[in-house]
Amino acid sequence: MQDENNSDGSVWADSAYRSVEREAALPGAHCRSHIHRKSARKRPLNEREQEANRKQSRVRARVEHVFVQQANRLVRSIGQVRPGVKMSMMNLVYNMRRLVWLAR
Incomplete structure (x- = not known):
């Protein structure tokens, strides 16, 4: 599909x-x-x-x-908003680390 x-x-x-x-x-x-x-x-x-x-x-x-x-980062929570925010923050941190590494 x-x-x-x-x-x-x-x-x-x-x-x-x-x-x-x-x-x-x-x-x-x-x-x-x-x-x-x-x-x-x-x-x-x-x-x-x-x-x-x-x-x-x-x-x-x-x-x-x-x-x-992000393979071993388990997000446990009730509802969908809080885990969504946590995943967004993890993605943001990953992208910032990647930017610092590429800027070297």
């Missing part, structure tokens, strides 16, 4: 998500696959496939680092 708010039709994923069925279904959903290639026991990846995986890893790492920073 395609999200109407998402203007980019790219799918970025780990090699565990690669399958013949998924690769066949993506063009029908107007999506472009950026899913890592898998090696097999008797067929290692060639140079072209390894380079493609490296390029995709650079993009995926930038996105995944944001989620790693």
Whole structure:
């Protein structure tokens, strides 16, 4: 199912998500696959496939680092307003730390 708010039709994923069925279904959903290639026991990846995986890893790492920073931060509260504010503050602090690190 395609999200109407998402203007980019790219799918970025780990090699565990690669399958013949998924690769066949993506063009029908107007999506472009950026899913890592898998090696097999008797067929290692060639140079072209390894380079493609490296390029995709650079993009995926930038996105995944944001989620790693917040992975173990549990917000427990009653209601929705207070946890929303706490998550917003955590995001703000993360962005400020990132800005300081990039400004070095």
